[in-house]
Amino acid sequence: MTSFSIPIAAEVPSFSLQQLLQDQLGLQRGPVLTLVYGVTLCAAIFLPAVSLVAMFSIWWERKVAGHMQARLGPNRVGPIGLLQSLADGAKLILKEDLIPTSADHFLYRLAPYLAFAPAFAVFLALPFGPSFCFEPMLNVGVFWILAMLSVEVMGVILAGWASNNKWSIYGAMREACQMVSYEIPLGISILVAIMAAGTLNMVELGHMQSGGIHTWLIYKNPFVFLSFFVFFVASLASNKRAPFDLPESESELVAGFHTEYSGLRFSFFFFAEYAAMFVVGGIQTALFLGGWNDPFGLIGYFNHSLNVTYAADPSVNNAIPLLLLNCVAAGIFVTKAMGIVFVQMWIRWTVPRPRIDQVLYACVKVLLPMSMILLLCGAVWQLIVPDHPGLPWVDGFNPWNFAAWAHDGLASLITQVVLTLVGLTGFGMVVGWVLYSAATGRGHKQRLTDPSPIDEGTENLVKA
Amino acid sequence: MDAINSITNANAEAVLFYAFAGMAAISALLLVLSRNIVRTAVCLLFTLMGVAGLYFLLHAEFLAAVQLVVYAGGTLILIIFGVMLTSKSPFSKFEPKPGEVAIALVVGTVLFAALVLALHSFPFPAAEPNLEGKYPLLALGQALLGDYLIPFEIASVLLLVVMIGAAYLAKGRRHEAEDLKLGRTPASKTMRQWS
Numbered sequence: 001m002t003s004f005s006i007p008i009a010a011e012v013p014s015f016s017l018q019q020l021l022q023d024q025l026g027l028q029r030g031p032v033l034t035l036v037y038g039v040t041l042c043a044a045i046f047l048p049a050v051s052l053v054a055m056f057s058i059w060w061e062r063k064v065a066g067h068m069q070a071r072l073g074p075n076r077v078g079p080i081g082l083l084q085s086l087a088d089g090a091k092l093i094l095k096e097d098l099i100p101t102s103a104d105h106f107l108y109r110l111a112p113y114l115a116f117a118p119a120f121a122v123f124l125a126l127p128f129g130p131s132f133c134f135e136p137m138l139n140v141g142v143f144w145i146l147a148m149l150s151v152e153v154m155g156v157i158l159a160g161w162a163s164n165n166k167w168s169i170y171g172a173m174r175e176a177c178q179m180v181s182y183e184i185p186l187g188i189s190i191l192v193a194i195m196a197a198g199t200l201n202m203v204e205l206g207h208m209q210s211g212g213i214h215t216w217l218i219y220k221n222p223f224v225f226l227s228f229f230v231f232f233v234a235s236l237a238s239n240k241r242a243p244f245d246l247p248e249s250e251s252e253l254v255a256g257f258h259t260e261y262s263g264l265r266f267s268f269f270f271f272a273e274y275a276a277m278f279v280v281g282g283i284q285t286a287l288f289l290g291g292w293n294d295p296f297g298l299i300g301y302f303n304h305s306l307n308v309t310y311a312a313d314p315s316v317n318n319a320i321p322l323l324l325l326n327c328v329a330a331g332i333f334v335t336k337a338m339g340i341v342f343v344q345m346w347i348r349w350t351v352p353r354p355r356i357d358q359v360l361y362a363c364v365k366v367l368l369p370m371s372m373i374l375l376l377c378g379a380v381w382q383l384i385v386p387d388h389p390g391l392p393w394v395d396g397f398n399p400w401n402f403a404a405w406a407h408d409g410l411a412s413l414i415t416q417v418v419l420t421l422v423g424l425t426g427f428g429m430v431v432g433w434v435l436y437s438a439a440t441g442r443g444h445k446q447r448l449t450d451p452s453p454i455d456e457g458t459e460n461l462v463k464a
Numbered sequence: 465m466d467a468i469n470s471i472t473n474a475n476a477e478a479v480l481f482y483a484f485a486g487m488a489a490i491s492a493l494l495l496v497l498s499r500n501i502v503r504t505a506v507c508l509l510f511t512l513m514g515v516a517g518l519y520f521l522l523h524a525e526f527l528a529a530v531q532l533v534v535y536a537g538g539t540l541i542l543i544i545f546g547v548m549l550t551s552k553s554p555f556s557k558f559e560p561k562p563g564e565v566a567i568a569l570v571v572g573t574v575l576f577a578a579l580v581l582a583l584h585s586f587p588f589p590a591a592e593p594n595l596e597g598k599y600p601l602l603a604l605g606q607a608l609l610g611d612y613l614i615p616f617e618i619a620s621v622l623l624l625v626v627m628i629g630a631a632y633l634a635k636g637r638r639h640e641a642e643d644l645k646l647g648r649t650p651a652s653k654t655m656r657q658w659s
Contacts, residue, residue, distance in 0.1 A: 107506060114509075139601055143529040150537025154509060157544055161502055169548060176545045183537065200601060 054274040055085035095263035107162035112268035115155025118148040119275035129329035141202035160257035171256030175247035186234035188371040192227040206291035210300025211392025211399030216290035223378035242348035281340030292329035488514025
């Protein structure tokens with residue numbers, strides 16, 4: 001049997017956050033410490049991070065929606081309305097917690113937690129930086145995230161079922177339909193990228209893409225490039241984001257699966273949805289868009305050299321620059337993921353909602369065959385076009401030394417550079433259009449109200 | 465910190481084992497005793513999660529993730545979906561007759577006794593975790609598409625047959641003649657219009 005070379009270097013010197021802490025605090029390694037570390041992380045980092053992401057995204061979504069509909073969005077609480085989500089949260093906590101008498105009380109109470117907990121557990125595998133992945137040895141990182149996202153659906157379906165309300169059950173059934181069908185193109189489009197990478201470990205995926213923008217997986221081959229878009233559409237559906245927000249389509253189902261929920265339980269569903277949006281953005285970032293790496297490969301370069309220094313001399317002085325680098329990397333990762341979240345919002349407020357049969361048609365007859373073809377072509381590509389061996393910056397592989405790369409694998413170099421140029425052109429056109437319309441005031445000409453009608457416009461109103 | 469370090473790693477693993485095993489066992493018991501169909505499905509979810517936790521303890525991460533994706537994300541959702549589509553009353557319940565309860569008790573007791581006996585008589589060798597290198601997944605993939613290719617493919621052909629059968633049954637050909645008699649559009653035509 002022929003054995004294919006898997007493009008992973010055997011040893012990448014990279015220290016995890018846990019290892020760094022153990023070395024510096026002098027603790028004994030083992031499950032006990034892992035347990036303590038895990039609990040501390042959950043309480044100190046995950047919970048605030050998930051809440052912060054959700055709160056910020058809710059505020060941002062309302063701002064984006066306001067801009068697109070020529071309104072202002074929240075602008076009263078705090079500077080530019082930033083504290084609006086906090087005020088809403090306080091209101092929701094103070095609300096009476098109602099449970100319909102004919103509901104299944106146990107399941108009704110359980111459902112919000114079942115929806116929220118997986119969104120929380122997913123953060124375990126997201127790689128925020130070369131050392132800032134909380135479980136770097138999770139060999140099935142991508143798969144774990146998929147598993148958690150599919151468990152989350154259970155919460156939604158149970159909520160609809162337990163409410164014992166027609167609207168809720170319709171919403172839940174649509175969610176089940178949608179999720180069961182869109183999970184397949186979602187998984188297959190991930191598989192195309194995974195095949196090009198050769199690993200399911202999120203940290204290794206990050207290391208693979210650390211050589212600059214042309215080494216990002218989306219530019220690895222044309223099929224990964226296309227499967228990024230398949231994944232994006234499927235992820236919208238699995239997150240029940242518009243145009244696939246049929247489970248809660250407010251124009252026909254009141255509020256869909258969470259019609260009966262109020263107060264804090266209602267807000268759990270909201271938090272879960274926005275956390276899942278960020279998670280999906282994070283998967284796309286980690287899998288396709290280079291993870292924590294900047295477009296020039298600087299993070300990868302410095303990470304490698306700092307790790308080599310730290311391996312030689314594990315002192316505090318060598319640990320601090322490594323941690324600082326990781327903070328920068330985490331900033332880049334969050335920015336990219338939030339960029340994807342922004343595109344999700346942009347689409348939500350632009351595209352109308354289709355019927356459920358159209359949604360299923362789009363999955364079964366368009367996305368599914370497309371992802372299958374991409375998978376097949378991607379596999380053939382792996383066989384025909386040899387990849388450049390090794391990881392960027394490890395063992396003297398400089399990804400910006402195109403002459404040496406052309407010597408090792410001309411076809412892969414040409415593909416990656418051409419695809420990078422295509423991607424950059426597309427991105428540049430979109431950004432250019434947005435900047436042009438902002439500069440020429442297209443956004444403001446169509447505004448129906450004055451930018452701040454209450455603060456400044458009162459005198460004029462009185463005169464009129 | 466010495467206090468933390470003094471607890472041995474074996475103890476910590478034992479605690480985690482009992483936590484996951486207890487979760488699986490208790491929810492499995494509730495699954496059997498509950499009469500509400502959707503509640504049994506939820507109990508099954510927690511059983512599966514407990515078992516997935518045990519797999520994680522055994523360093524079988526792939527198996528754990530597959531367990532969650534296939535059973536929790538796929539099968540369970542289909543069970544609940546089926547209940548939603550078919551149940552007539554909002555919260556349909558199992559209402560077994562006394563005779564059924566007696567038969568179930570006998571069968572259950574015999575099965576349980578057989579399992580206990582089998583587990584007692586089988587000598588479990590103390591296995592070391594088989595982690596070949598850093599990438600056990602690689603070995604798994606090569607085994608599935610190398611040594612075990614034929615069983616793997618036969619399983620997928622079986623699934624394909626099931627899918628084709630389900631699609632055939634779901635087409636609703638039975639109602640077509642009736643529809644035509646009543647002057648309605650036949651089910652197969654409407655399906656075609658939608659698709």
